[in-house]
Amino acid sequence: GKDEPLRNFIERFNKEAVQVNTTDDMKKYLLERGLRPRSNFAKAVGIEKPRTLDELLQKAQSYIQYEEVEVADAIRHAR
Template sequence: MDLCEQFSSHFTARKHQPKTIASLGGIVQGREETLRDYIERFTMEVVEVKGADDKLKCFIFEKGLRAAVMFKENPGLKEPQSMSDLLSRA
């Protein structure tokens, strides 16, 4: 293996990979985590995801909530129109 190949193989593994919509699916609210902390953690990740629409992001956000925090099940609430709308309601 020549020096160029060694250099490339060493630093390719360290290259920052862009976040995907699938990576958001792994973000769930911890048992003792507050809603505010979950929102902060989710929004830090969601800003790095490109190309996903807000409805999908909202779905993934709501899916990651603990069952006891499911504000979305309130029948008086309309479906959020955007991710910022959902986060402001939360």
């Protein structure tokens, strides 16, 4: 979804990807196509393109951690 956290999108993608018989290159392509346009992660992937699905998923994990720290900080500062 439009406001879906990256973690949820990646988890949903991985659940579907294991059920599809296709190459990792195709899965990487489909994952990149499914990213929210103009999101920070989509921009990072566009600037520094991962070569493999594993690289893309590792980059996603780094951004998930960053996103979650940002959310936690925002909650902490809102009090």
